Amino acid sequence: VKLTHVLSALPFVGILGGIFFANRAEPFVLGLPFALFWVTLWVVLTALIMAVVYRLDRR
Amino acid sequence: MNVALAVIVAFTALAIGLALRARRGRDMDLEQWSVGGRGFGTIFVFLLMAGEIYSTFTFLGGAGFVYGSGGAAYYILGYGTLAYVLSYYLLPAVWRYATPRRLVSQADVFTSAYRSRALGVLVSVVAVAAMIPYLALQLKGLGIIVSQTSYGTISSTAAIWIGAVALSIYVAAAGIRGSAWSATIKDILTLSVVVFIGIYLPIHYFGSIGEMFHRVEDAKPGFTALKGDQLTPVWFSSTVLLTALGFYMWPHTFGSALAAKDENVFRRNAVFMPLYQLLIVFVFFVGFAAVLQVPKLDDSDLALLSVAKDAFPKWFVGVIGSAGVLCALVPGSMLLIASATTVAKNVVRGVNPSMTDAATSRLMKLLVPVIALAGVAFVFAGGQTLVTLLLLGYALVTQLFPALVMALAAPGRVSKQGAMAGIAAGVAMVAAMSFAGATPETASTVDSFIGGLPDFLGQLNLAIVALLVNLLVTVVVSALTRGSADDGAGGRFRRVPAAEHAIVER
Numbered sequence: 001v002k003l004t005h006v007l008s009a010l011p012f013v014g015i016l017g018g019i020f021f022a023n024r025a026e027p028f029v030l031g032l033p034f035a036l037f038w039v040t041l042w043v044v045l046t047a048l049i050m051a052v053v054y055r056l057d058r059r
Numbered sequence: 060m061n062v063a064l065a066v067i068v069a070f071t072a073l074a075i076g077l078a079l080r081a082r083r084g085r086d087m088d089l090e091q092w093s094v095g096g097r098g099f100g101t102i103f104v105f106l107l108m109a110g111e112i113y114s115t116f117t118f119l120g121g122a123g124f125v126y127g128s129g130g131a132a133y134y135i136l137g138y139g140t141l142a143y144v145l146s147y148y149l150l151p152a153v154w155r156y157a158t159p160r161r162l163v164s165q166a167d168v169f170t171s172a173y174r175s176r177a178l179g180v181l182v183s184v185v186a187v188a189a190m191i192p193y194l195a196l197q198l199k200g201l202g203i204i205v206s207q208t209s210y211g212t213i214s215s216t217a218a219i220w221i222g223a224v225a226l227s228i229y230v231a232a233a234g235i236r237g238s239a240w241s242a243t244i245k246d247i248l249t250l251s252v253v254v255f256i257g258i259y260l261p262i263h264y265f266g267s268i269g270e271m272f273h274r275v276e277d278a279k280p281g282f283t284a285l286k287g288d289q290l291t292p293v294w295f296s297s298t299v300l301l302t303a304l305g306f307y308m309w310p311h312t313f314g315s316a317l318a319a320k321d322e323n324v325f326r327r328n329a330v331f332m333p334l335y336q337l338l339i340v341f342v343f344f345v346g347f348a349a350v351l352q353v354p355k356l357d358d359s360d361l362a363l364l365s366v367a368k369d370a371f372p373k374w375f376v377g378v379i380g381s382a383g384v385l386c387a388l389v390p391g392s393m394l395l396i397a398s399a400t401t402v403a404k405n406v407v408r409g410v411n412p413s414m415t416d417a418a419t420s421r422l423m424k425l426l427v428p429v430i431a432l433a434g435v436a437f438v439f440a441g442g443q444t445l446v447t448l449l450l451l452g453y454a455l456v457t458q459l460f461p462a463l464v465m466a467l468a469a470p471g472r473v474s475k476q477g478a479m480a481g482i483a484a485g486v487a488m489v490a491a492m493s494f495a496g497a498t499p500e501t502a503s504t505v506d507s508f509i510g511g512l513p514d515f516l517g518q519l520n521l522a523i524v525a526l527l528v529n530l531l532v533t534v535v536v537s538a539l540t541r542g543s544a545d546d547g548a549g550g551r552f553r554r555v556p557a558a559e560h561a562i563v564e565r
Binding site for chain 1: 148267
């Protein structure tokens, strides 16, 4: 299994799986209800992860 | 005419003018009209893709879904993000397959990969069926903007007709080049407007974004997370997965992939495009502000414009409306072009291969107003919300995913009979569910259709079940038909030169 594939799978785990644990309003983080914070966090993490994947693939 | 409407008319005229200017002096042969001559660079493709992806759904539908269902709307943030991860692997493979063969549409790719014109026709029919609700969504959005910003002087019925006419004129003026220019303005305008009102409204009404959310929770406990019997985490996950898989199955998103100059464009986009999703968070803020500030709207999709009218002077409501109009015109034009191309080239010429390029091109242009009319009819038949229309389109179009991916990743494993049977089974299930009255908003889950199941099954999005049936039928029928004498797919790939074959391996 390639590292880039494992990395690419992380956003799926974080968003599709994570929501079962993150589905609540409290605690508020940065003013956001926790569920919204969680999904937003994964949007940013996904961009970072794909930047790493892109770097690794170019080598 | 009031100031708001005047501003909107000015922006619409600008978009049409730019489209005409961009087109002037360019020869309009068939390939050029539909994929812009494969000459786009990174930034243009980036804007073009963003232009399609941010439709009136994101703008009005996103705020409307928040207004109606609260945290369930977060799915919009999730599915685009995951779709870009998929695109990192999927789009380069599609591009490498399509470009050397000069394939200009999605149906061409299926027809070529399975050596089956019948499959190409089936895929086209499914894609157009999926695009009609998506187009209806854009028209409904245009209608909402026009009637709302007219402050009651234009009825919503008249507004939808005005929207359909404006869209047809825009498409006739544009072709894909024009859309790329207008997409640039649209993105800048939408970005500034949405970020501004998303920050301004919570602060203006409640002091801060955090305070707004606290007040929403006080008024409606649990509303800012997923709650209720149907829109649960199971619904969320299955809906995000379904729509992420379907994201690039639309003929117009697929078509933009074919317009790229090189395949690395897609990999770079997969890094930056998720960040574009953050724009949607500001749309959510507007929706939550509307929950408190303009409660009891008849139609949840009016949320964004209603709260804007409450807070801003007319000229600025006009600017917001203009962003919304561009959000409908740019993707709407893509949808219309893609539908017209698909019907003319892949359905009519698919059935009647002797048709000339000139005749096909003429038919494409004739079909633009016809398909716009079909969209209008769908709006008037419905009474559905924007998110309902989108999810219906996705339920249909995602059924194309298994056959496409298997053709690219494991050529020869799936037979054309398997692909056709799978798609037909999935689409039949979606149609049966829709006719049974299970609309995605009121009852998008399995338990609205079959009672007495455990929660983790009952709360699944119905269409994901159709996708599983599709996959199962594809595999079984392929196993039964593989190696049969007239199976094009199995024998074909052995004849493909090794160098060309390597392009689909990762």
